Amino acid sequence: MDDTYQPDRLEAEAQRYWDDNDSFRVTEEPAREPYYCLSMFPYPSGKLHMGHVRNYTIGDVIARYQRMQGRHVLQPMGWDAFGLPAENAAVDNGVPPAEWTRENIRFMRGQLKRLGFGYDWHREFATCEPDYYRWEQWFFIQLYRQGMVYKKTATVNWDPVDQTVLANEQVENGRGWRSGALVERRAIPQWFLRITDYADQLLADLDQLEGWPEQVRAMQRNWIGRSEGVSIEFEVVGRTQTLNAYTTRPDTIFGASYMGLAAEHPLAQELAQQDQALGEFVAACQRTALAEADVATMDKRGMDTGLRVRHPITGAELPVWIANFVLMEYGTGAVMAVPAHDQRDWEFAHAYSLPVTQVIEPDDGEGDVTAGAIPGKGRLINSGDYNGLSSDEAFDRLAERFAAEGRGGREVNYRLRDWGVSRQRYWGAPIPMIQCPACGDVPVPDEDLPVVLPEQVDMSGTGSPLKRMPQFYQTSCPDCGAQAERETDTFDTFMESAWYYARFACADNDRAMLDQRADYWTPVHQYIGGIEHAILHLLYARFFHKLMRDQGLVQSDEPFANLLTQGMVLKDGAKMSKSKGNTVDPQAMVDRFGADTVRLFAMFAAPPEQSLEWSDSGVEGAYRFLRRLWQLVRGHVQSAPVPALDVEALTDEQRALRRKVHETIAKASDDIGRRYTFNTAIAAVMELCNALGRCQDDSEQGRAVMQEALETVVRLLAPIVPHITHRLWFELGHADAVVDEAWPAVDDIALVRDTVELVVQVNGKLRSRIEVPTGAERDTIEEQALADAHVQRFTHDKTIHKVVVVPGKLVNIVAK
RNA sequence: GCCCGGGUGGCGGAAUCGGUAGACGCAACAGACUUAAAAUCUGUCGCCCUACGGGGUGUGCGGGUUCAAGUCCCGCCCCGGGCACCA
Numbered sequence: 001m002d003d004t005y006q007p008d009r010l011e012a013e014a015q016r017y018w019d020d021n022d023s024f025r026v027t028e029e030p031a032r033e034p035y036y037c038l039s040m041f042p043y044p045s046g047k048l049h050m051g052h053v054r055n056y057t058i059g060d061v062i063a064r065y066q067r068m069q070g071r072h073v074l075q076p077m078g079w080d081a082f083g084l085p086a087e088n089a090a091v092d093n094g095v096p097p098a099e100w101t102r103e104n105i106r107f108m109r110g111q112l113k114r115l116g117f118g119y120d121w122h123r124e125f126a127t128c129e130p131d132y133y134r135w136e137q138w139f140f141i142q143l144y145r146q147g148m149v150y151k152k153t154a155t156v157n158w159d160p161v162d163q164t165v166l167a168n169e170q171v172e173n174g175r176g177w178r179s180g181a182l183v184e185r186r187a188i189p190q191w192f193l194r195i196t197d198y199a200d201q202l203l204a205d206l207d208q209l210e211g212w213p214e215q216v217r218a219m220q221r222n223w224i225g226r227s228e229g230v231s232i233e234f235e236v237v238g239r240t241q242t243l244n245a246y247t248t249r250p251d252t253i254f255g256a257s258y259m260g261l262a263a264e265h266p267l268a269q270e271l272a273q274q275d276q277a278l279g280e281f282v283a284a285c286q287r288t289a290l291a292e293a294d295v296a297t298m299d300k301r302g303m304d305t306g307l308r309v310r311h312p313i314t315g316a317e318l319p320v321w322i323a324n325f326v327l328m329e330y331g332t333g334a335v336m337a338v339p340a341h342d343q344r345d346w347e348f349a350h351a352y353s354l355p356v357t358q359v360i361e362p363d364d365g366e367g368d369v370t371a372g373a374i375p376g377k378g379r380l381i382n383s384g385d386y387n388g389l390s391s392d393e394a395f396d397r398l399a400e401r402f403a404a405e406g407r408g409g410r411e412v413n414y415r416l417r418d419w420g421v422s423r424q425r426y427w428g429a430p431i432p433m434i435q436c437p438a439c440g441d442v443p444v445p446d447e448d449l450p451v452v453l454p455e456q457v458d459m460s461g462t463g464s465p466l467k468r469m470p471q472f473y474q475t476s477c478p479d480c481g482a483q484a485e486r487e488t489d490t491f492d493t494f495m496e497s498a499w500y501y502a503r504f505a506c507a508d509n510d511r512a513m514l515d516q517r518a519d520y521w522t523p524v525h526q527y528i529g530g531i532e533h534a535i536l537h538l539l540y541a542r543f544f545h546k547l548m549r550d551q552g553l554v555q556s557d558e559p560f561a562n563l564l565t566q567g568m569v570l571k572d573g574a575k576m577s578k579s580k581g582n583t584v585d586p587q588a589m590v591d592r593f594g595a596d597t598v599r600l601f602a603m604f605a606a607p608p609e610q611s612l613e614w615s616d617s618g619v620e621g622a623y624r625f626l627r628r629l630w631q632l633v634r635g636h637v638q639s640a641p642v643p644a645l646d647v648e649a650l651t652d653e654q655r656a657l658r659r660k661v662h663e664t665i666a667k668a669s670d671d672i673g674r675r676y677t678f679n680t681a682i683a684a685v686m687e688l689c690n691a692l693g694r695c696q697d698d699s700e701q702g703r704a705v706m707q708e709a710l711e712t713v714v715r716l717l718a719p720i721v722p723h724i725t726h727r728l729w730f731e732l733g734h735a736d737a738v739v740d741e742a743w744p745a746v747d748d749i750a751l752v753r754d755t756v757e758l759v760v761q762v763n764g765k766l767r768s769r770i771e772v773p774t775g776a777e778r779d780t781i782e783e784q785a786l787a788d789a790h791v792q793r794f795t796h797d798k799t800i801h802k803v804v805v806v807p808g809k810l811v812n813i814v815a816k
Numbered sequence: 817g818c819c820c821g822g823g824u825g826g827c828g829g830a831a832u833c834g835g836u837a838g839a840c841g842c843a844a845c846a847g848a849c850u851u852a853a854a855a856u857c858u859g860u861c862g863c864c865c866u867a868c869g870g871g872g873u874g875u876g877c878g879g880g881u882u883c884a885a886g887u888c889c890c891g892c893c894c895c896g897g898g899c900a901c902c903a
Binding site: 040042043045080083084085156157165166167168169170171215216218219221222223225291292293295296297298329343344416417419420422423424425492493494497530531532533534535536537539567568570573575601604605606607609610611612613614615617618620621622624625670671674675677679680682683684685686687690757758759761763764765766769801802803804806809810812813814 | 817818819820821822827828829830831832835836839840841842843856882883884895896897898899900901902903
């Protein structure tokens with residue numbers, strides 16, 4: 001055995017062993033219990049960052065642990081290869097996106113291998129390859145034929161100088177990031193998936209996802225935003241048309257003092273044509289950025305249209321205002337504004353001196369409508385025939401009334417909007433549609449798939465180069481044969497990541513999107529990724545899984561049974577970023593200390609769900625621990641031969657050490673297998689190693705206990721630091737590799753204790769400790785605690801009121 | 817603004833179901849080894865007081881429940897994530 005720990009040599013050897021033995025290649029074995037462990041695949045941005053290292057280490061630890069538990073583990077890896085950065089790189093450096101992406105993949109694959117992750121590389125794919133996206137195109141067409149896809153105009157950020165569509169990320173303070181021009185909103189036709197048709201299922205099935213953090217389920221619930229309300233038609237005075245408003249609070253209808261319209265509302269658009277001032281205001285609203293956060297924080301502004309609607313009960317005339325905080329995407333784009341009971345309406349009413357009438361007496365104490373809105377439910381006042389009813393009673397009565405009158409009724413509404421999948425970008429999967437002047441939108445016939453994205457492109461112009469490539473877009477109509485044009489938009493990249501987990505099960509199938517192997521492996525048993533994907537990616541993947549189920553491609557309802565969301569990696573308290581200059585390159589760390597040290601630190605520094613503060617000296621500490629472990633094993637294997645363990649023949653000290661070994665197995669198994677708190681599992685193993693290092697027992701049984709202890713330590717650490725343990729396992733005298741070993745088992749007999757220490761408190765303050773026999777009676781414990789000299793000091797001049805005994809833990813004496 | 821998290825020593829964190837606050841590691845300090853340094857090993861390490869036995873105090877802030885609160889409840893403050901075209 002080498003005198004010193006030499007990670008570079010040893011890690012290369014271990015990796016060669018796994019390669020030569022195809023250790024992580026799996027095929028479907030119906031008799032075995034499958035376990036699919038998946039970490040969110042990376043965007044190939046150039047090189048791995050610490051967030052990747054952390055994510056993939058967590059996944060690898062779980063995969064290797066489950067393998068040691070006897071499960072048949074699949075852990076694949078691939079590339080989320082379409083996206084904006086490739087286009088930016090092309091503009092900045094003149095490298096074509098395809099070439100840039102493939103080079104990044106090649107480099108990052110090497111980095112993943114160097115970190116020793118146990119992936120089945122035979123299943124690898126990149127989403128930018130036609131083999132992959134052809135099935136996405138095929139599936140989109142299936143959905144189109146079923147009516148799950150439709151086209152409508154929707155707004156995008158438009159940069160008037162660069163003549164291009166911008167992502168929200170590319171808009172900074174309302175200006176285009178390259179040109180600095182004020183961004184405009186522009187409405188263009190785009191493709192949508194009817195995710196709202198699945199809103200109820202997506203909401204209801206969250207209850208099945210017991211293996212998901214409650215936090216994420218709550219975020220999805222809020223995102224879907226199911227609400228039960230009432231739609232009400234308002235007559236427009238002097239016009240034949242009506243305005244439909246949706247409200248969750250019909251009980252406040254007597255407090256309605258105006259109606260708010262979104263700038264995009266058809267009536268607002270119509271009025272803007274006729275009135276110059278209104279036109280300018282609507283245009284100004286439409287110039288501002290799209291992001292919800294911007295809409296929510298901007299000043300509430302509006303303009304009176306001069307139109308009036310009739311209050312459906314009182315008949316009073318209410319002014320119609322165009323308001324910048326009313327969203328066309330939610331409800332009907334028209335709101336019945338009740339300033340006394342809605343904060344936004346209240347602010348707006350105050351800004352424009354509109355009336356505020358309180359119509360609810362809140363249940364929980366008093367409110368003051370001069371200070372702010374009173375949003376709670378209560379009893380109706382100032383509400384005519386409805387006075388005295390509770391909010392809930394009034395809701396029902398009014399809903400029935402409007403339904404009976406044929407001008408509204410109960411309605412369930414969702415905050416969730418349909419999924420716009422069109423992107424006016426080059427580096428994405430082409431949307432497989434053809435527009436024919438005669439036939440309209442026609443899907444590309446299955447036999448013509450895939451629609452291949454041309455890779456030789458000129459990225460120097462503005463906008464997508466596809467729009468400048470007649471050889472791409474000129475085609476003939478599949479239906480009538482006339483000259484027609486292909487869609488030049490590409491798919492949202494969330495499309496690729498919405499189904500990749502299933503494709504890993506059968507990535508080699510060139511005849512179908514999925515086959516029965518997808519049902520063998522999915523639902524994914526453990527999915528691991530960043531909390532930043534808690535809503536969009538995970539919701540889209542859940543939606544896709546249900547779509548695929550309804551196409552008969554999979555059987556289950558949900559794609560991911562268990563979810564672990566990892567926190568961010570920070571340096572000096574801030575997210576690592578190039579602009580802050582606080583990045584740490586994992587490669588430099590691996591070069592210097594080896595993969596095991598980096599993996600160990602990443603798992604030790606914080607539990608996975610919390611953010612992780614990077615610390616260079618902490619990494620050195622991890623390295624020191626591995627060196628000490630190496631020397632601990634070396635000292636042991638170089639001593640005399642190890643006899644068989646005879647548990648009957650152990651001294652008290654040997655029994656105590658062996659008990660610690662088995663307590664550590666119990667703790668580490670629970671921490672890794674149930675709690676996913678790898679940091680505390682590592683701490684427990686470190687504690688055990690500290691105890692082993694102090695042990696000077698070179699008797700026969702002393703060495704036997706040490707052998708058992710070291711074999712335990714090596715196996716407990718094997719998922720986390722697989723390279724050093726690979727080697728140490730052989731050094732401890734084994735012929736087979738530790739990667740194929742079973743997780744150590746707890747010997748319950750080793751855990752037995754004769755006595756247990758109890759803490760003694762007086763009035764809740766720690767005053768003493770007593771040693772009692774393990775199964776001692778309550779009375780005995782109480783007697784011993786009261787007799788304790790330290791306790792007496794605090795009780796002798798007081799009366800004992802009560803003695804609380806918590807078995808195995810403490811005694812609390814209440815004295816006054 | 818809305819939704820979801822978090823706040824514990826000099827630092828990262830531990831305390832799992834309301835029961836010993838500070839495990840484990842880092843940094844720092846002291847000692848051993850060394851010609852010296854590095855490495856390694858040993859010890860100390862929340863704050864205040866101390867006769868060195870111990871005592872007081874302490875988990876963002878202010879209240880409350882309880883024999884007992886970092887943990888539960890109410891009200892604040894600060895930091896982070898998401899907000900539909902970054903992935």
